[in-house]
């Protein structure tokens with residue numbers, strides 16, 4: 001039964017992932033995500049239902065439009081697949097609990113911020129602000145939702161996350177975007193205090209390792225910036241899931 005449910009959550013995730021793709025395609029250009037219906041950017045043919053089955057359509061069409069052969073970005077496939085896997089994992093991890101629904105929402109927020117920042121070096125207020133509102137709303141139910149910080153704790157976390165990246169923003173003089181500072185606030189609302197510190201440290205470790213890797217393989221010049229938001233988004237989500245365990249583990253290194 002559990003594996004049947006996991007498959008249902010995978011499929012649910014791929015459908016949400018396909019909506020996240022629409023958001024990532026349209027929101028940076030300030031287009032509506034509801035209308036008009038999706039069309040092929042190559043030939044303007046309106047996409048049919050069979051063009052829009054998550055994961056399967058992309059694989060069946062081998063990543064190309066069936067009429068004009070225009071390439072459909074691999075990102076479409078990856079976002080649908082990763083969202084599906086994340087949803088299935090969260091179901092298996094949480095079971096049918098309130099934490100599951102919160103986790104699914106934060107997973108979707110993380111993925112869409114990750115993708116848009118990676119492609120456009122942009123973290124949209126239209127995504128950040130509603131996510132902050134919902135994270136605050138969730139904190140009002142901290143008593144019923146295990147991983148949610150209380151309202152006060154979430155606000156302290158947000159101030160801390162915002163403050164840390166504001167300092168980095170000022171000191172680095174444009175080495176980091178304003179969006180990253182605001183994302184720091186969202187990370188604080190989602191993870192609370194002191195867990196937000198874990199999110200900050202994880203984001204620094206991850207971006208540092210990737211920067212070293214890219215330099216080693218000469219994929220980017222030393223002066224080219226890599227977007228930081230994807231690392232912070234991912235760190236935020238990992239800290240939502242395991243922040244307290246990571247703190248316990250780290251302190252345990254010194255106490256034993």
Ligand SMILES: [Zn+2]
Pocket residue numbers: 040041042043044045065066067068069070
């Ligand atoms: Zn086409």
